[in-house]
Amino acid sequence: MIPELGEFALILALCFSGVLAVIPLYGAATLNVLWMNYAKPLAAAQFTFIAISFVCLGYAFAQDDFSVQYVANHSNSLLPLQFKLSAVWGGHEGSLLLWALILSGWTLAVSLFSRNLPLDILARVLGVMGIIATGFISFLLWTSSPFLRYLPRFPQEGADLNPLLQDFGLIVHPPMLYMGYVGFSVAFSFAIAALLSGRLDASWARWSRPWTNIAWAFLGAGITLGSWWAYYELGWGGWWFWDPVENASLMPWLVGTALLHSLAVTEKRGVFKSWTLLLAIFAFSLSLLGTFLVRSGVLTSVHAFASDPERGLFILILLLLTIGGSLTLYAFKAPNVKSESRFGWLSREMMLLVNNVFLTVMAVTVLLGTLYPLLIDALGAGKISVGPPYFNALFVPIMGLMSIAMGVSIAARWRQTKLDVIKQNLLIPAIVSIIFGLIFPFIYGDGFNFKVTFGMTVSLWVLATVFSEFKAKFRNAPNIMTKITQLPASYYGMMLAHIGVAVMAIGITIVSMYSEERDMRMAIGDSIELSGYQFTFKGTLPIKGPNFTADQGTLVVSYEGETVAILHPEKRHYTAKRSMMTEASIDAGLFRDLYVALGEPLADGAWAVRVHFKPFVRWIWLGGLLMALGGIITVFDKRYRAAKPANLEVKHA
Amino acid sequence: MTPKRKKRLYIILALVFGVGLIVGLSMYALNQNINLFYSASQIAAGEAPVDKRMRVGGMVVEGSVNRSTDSLKVEFALTDYEHRVNVVFVGILPDLFREGQGIIAQGTMNAAGIFQADEVLAKHDENYMPPEIAETMKKKQIEASQ
Numbered sequence: 042m043i044p045e046l047g048e049f050a051l052i053l054a055l056c057f058s059g060v061l062a063v064i065p066l067y068g069a070a071t072l073n074v075l076w077m078n079y080a081k082p083l084a085a086a087q088f089t090f091i092a093i094s095f096v097c098l099g100y101a102f103a104q105d106d107f108s109v110q111y112v113a114n115h116s117n118s119l120l121p122l123q124f125k126l127s128a129v130w131g132g133h134e135g136s137l138l139l140w141a142l143i144l145s146g147w148t149l150a151v152s153l154f155s156r157n158l159p160l161d162i163l164a165r166v167l168g169v170m171g172i173i174a175t176g177f178i179s180f181l182l183w184t185s186s187p188f189l190r191y192l193p194r195f196p197q198e199g200a201d202l203n204p205l206l207q208d209f210g211l212i213v214h215p216p217m218l219y220m221g222y223v224g225f226s227v228a229f230s231f232a233i234a235a236l237l238s239g240r241l242d243a244s245w246a247r248w249s250r251p252w253t254n255i256a257w258a259f260l261g262a263g264i265t266l267g268s269w270w271a272y273y274e275l276g277w278g279g280w281w282f283w284d285p286v287e288n289a290s291l292m293p294w295l296v297g298t299a300l301l302h303s304l305a306v307t308e309k310r311g312v313f314k315s316w317t318l319l320l321a322i323f324a325f326s327l328s329l330l331g332t333f334l335v336r337s338g339v340l341t342s343v344h345a346f347a348s349d350p351e352r353g354l355f356i357l358i359l360l361l362l363t364i365g366g367s368l369t370l371y372a373f374k375a376p377n378v379k380s381e382s383r384f385g386w387l388s389r390e391m392m393l394l395v396n397n398v399f400l401t402v403m404a405v406t407v408l409l410g411t412l413y414p415l416l417i418d419a420l421g422a423g424k425i426s427v428g429p430p431y432f433n434a435l436f437v438p439i440m441g442l443m444s445i446a447m448g449v450s451i452a453a454r455w456r457q458t459k460l461d462v463i464k465q466n467l468l469i470p471a472i473v474s475i476i477f478g479l480i481f482p483f484i485y486g487d488g489f490n491f492k493v494t495f496g497m498t499v500s501l502w503v504l505a506t507v508f509s510e511f512k513a514k515f516r517n518a519p520n521i522m523t524k525i526t527q528l529p530a531s532y533y534g535m536m537l538a539h540i541g542v543a544v545m546a547i548g549i550t551i552v553s554m555y556s557e558e559r560d561m562r563m564a565i566g567d568s569i570e571l572s573g574y575q576f577t578f579k580g581t582l583p584i585k586g587p588n589f590t591a592d593q594g595t596l597v598v599s600y601e602g603e604t605v606a607i608l609h610p611e612k613r614h615y616t617a618k619r620s621m622m623t624e625a626s627i628d629a630g631l632f633r634d635l636y637v638a639l640g641e642p643l644a645d646g647a648w649a650v651r652v653h654f655k656p657f658v659r660w661i662w663l664g665g666l667l668m669a670l671g672g673i674i675t676v677f678d679k680r681y682r683a684a685k686p687a688n689l690e691v692k693h694a
Numbered sequence: 695m696t697p698k699r700k701k702r703l704y705i706i707l708a709l710v711f712g713v714g715l716i717v718g719l720s721m722y723a724l725n726q727n728i729n730l731f732y733s734a735s736q737i738a739a740g741e742a743p744v745d746k747r748m749r750v751g752g753m754v755v756e757g758s759v760n761r762s763t764d765s766l767k768v769e770f771a772l773t774d775y776e777h778r779v780n781v782v783f784v785g786i787l788p789d790l791f792r793e794g795q796g797i798i799a800q801g802t803m804n805a806a807g808i809f810q811a812d813e814v815l816a817k818h819d820e821n822y823m824p825p826e827i828a829e830t831m832k833k834k835q836i837e838a839s840q
Contacts, residue, residue, distance in 0.1 A: 276789070398709075402716050409720055413728070424731035426749060431727035435720060560766055560785045621789040640766070640786035649766050649786050
């Protein structure tokens with residue numbers, strides 16, 4: 042009964058979003074206030090019914106209702122409750138329902154925090170979001186309903202959730218990522234609404250900025266969590282694999298980063314308007330492309346989701362309609378856009394344009410590497426795969442150039458900057474960062490290493506320019522405390538995010554260059570030394586978990602004779618799925634991680650053991666989180682106070 | 695030309711140059727770093743080059759996995775149900791590596807016709823078969839029915 046209620050609620054939600062897609066937009070076109078006013082209640086109704094549907098599915102999981110196919114395939118009566126609930130988005134159907142829930146949540150949030158928005162713009166924004174929701178809910182209902190039953194005979198026990206997903210990381214990673222993906226639909230809708238209304242002044246940039254920033258922050262946090270999850274859960278200690286599914290989330294993030302910088306210029310200076318619109322369209326289109334790539338199974342990936350060509354086709358059509366429709370609209374309306382001001386060669390506008398070009402190029406690079414195998418296959422020219430060396434070869438130099446530009450753009454002023462001013466502000470950071478970069482490999486490593494010098498110089502350059510700019514703010518301030526409180530929140534957010542970039546770059550440089558890894562056959566009592574740490578294998582013991590059995594190993598780690606950590610890696614056997622899982626054991630630290638994973642049992646109680654020494658690996662995720670935090674802080678800026686956009690979305694996560 | 699147009703021209707030229715450079719570099723990097731996929735039959739027919747990085751996919755032959763007793767060296771054979779290719783790998787195999795399971799190995803072919811893998815990929819789904827293998831097998835079926 043409850044699952045049917047869920048399905049019924051979903052159908053009702055589709056009806057509401059169908060109406061939302063038509064009435065307010067028509068009202069805005071004909072200036073009918075009554076029809077435009079329908080947008081808000083419709084958004085609320087749509088959210089309510091999707092939420093009911095979502096709760097129904099959650100209830101089916103909590104009650105172990107294995108007559109529901111989706112529950113039977115993704116749960117098990119022995120699964121701990123928190124995993125039963127997170128299993129709601131552990132598969133295709135449920136994760137799409139989460140997509141729809143978050144989309145309607147964003148729609149509701151826009152309708153609630155929009156008191157300073159003109160009615161016709163609000164009606165158009167909500168209407169466009171209604172169109173997107175209509176597409177997605179139809180997709181859910183027609184190709185992937187999570188409420189289908191096994192009737193009359195249904196299994197007594199569920200097939201269990203994929204063991205890889207039985208983890209805290211999965212509870213938070215997908216909702217965060219989806220908040221970001223779907224959040225770009227708000228920026229997209231604002232862009233479309235602006236194009237439809239023809240009012241492309243700075244105000245639309247101001248309205249869509251907080252939404253874009255917060256969506257970008259969620260996406261960044263989601264990617265960071267995903268990277269962290271892959272690191273400890275996949276058991277081979279990598280934090281980024283250039284896997285198509287990862288790339289699918291990185292592309293909208295890169296374009297989103299370009300978008301939020303471009304939006305800043307559009308709001309402040311009234312230039313780059315059409316470029317900003319285009320970025321908003323592409324950020325969301327890439328989110329859709331990501332969904333398509335992940336869900337259609339066209340790409341070989343470590344994320345082996347069950348895939349279905351019919352579903353792929355549906356998303357592909359949605360994608361083509363979105364891109365085609367919005368670009369057509371853009372082609373008709375964008376030529377009318379006029380810039381409101383001018384800028385010189387050495388200006389903040391120009392530096393942000395350079396930043397945009399770099400970010401876009403990076404996104405194109407990733408897109409090319411991700412789609413190239415598909416293209417070659419479609420042309421019948423053979424099966425290929427593009428490996429990490431390609432991405433690294435292009436990404437690292439572009440990242441480096443962009444970081445250099447970042448430092449300059451912080452020192453540059455709007456309109457035009459005198460070369461002397463730039464020189465004066467950047468000379469000290471440049472000297473400091475180069476010296477630090479040259480010295481670092483001698484102190485930390487064992488001799489000169491160009492890559493380390495490059496990475497550390499660039500990272501320190503970003504940090505040093507941020508601090509020198511911050512210090513310059515106080516040059517003429519009579520009272521430091523008042524000045525600190527006077528600076529806007531968006532300024533602090535920016536600074537924090539830029540520091541995050543530097544922290545991440547430091548982490549990436551050091552972990553890539555100074556990691557040590559060894560795969561070893563270890564008998565009981567064997568020990569191995571890695572970067573001064575002595576790892577001694579003490580054998581394994583069988584243990585039993587709620588839905589698995591495992592061999593738990595014990596390794597004692599000592600440094601200069603003193604025990605630092607006792608690690609317990611596990612090799613788990615999940616009974617219901619009959620699958621093996623490696624559970625790595627990590628002694629985490631700010632400056633180094635000790636990482637141990639069990640391979641397979643060998644003769645005489647010996648095991649294949651993988652041991653890693655990972656310096657500064659935490660800095661990568663710390664940097665990612667700082668960037669996300671920076672994005673969230675900007676939303677609390679006084680300029681947006683009247684709109685207060687930040688509070689609600691968090692609750693909807 | 696007005697100064698404004700001149701400036702625009704410079705911007706456009708710089709963009710064209712930059713984009714050209716980037717596309718050129720990308721294509722170069724791409725060509726250096728793509729890994730072609732070969733099936734066991736293609737290797738048996740001698741199509742695979744020696745000492746070039748590539749991928750080989752197939753099902754692990756039942757009973758072919760042979761672990762060395764004193765190191766992490768493993769030998770096994772892959773098949774596309776027509777030909778076999780012998781693979782050597784040193785290291786820890788993924789959790790889902792099993793006899794009868796479809797896997798992909800990445801590495802180089804040596805002169806003796808043995809594939810030296812430096813990476814073995816198995817998918818986290820017990821029914822998974824690499825699309826490349828699925829396709830080769832489908833082709834085989836079609837040929838067989840003709």
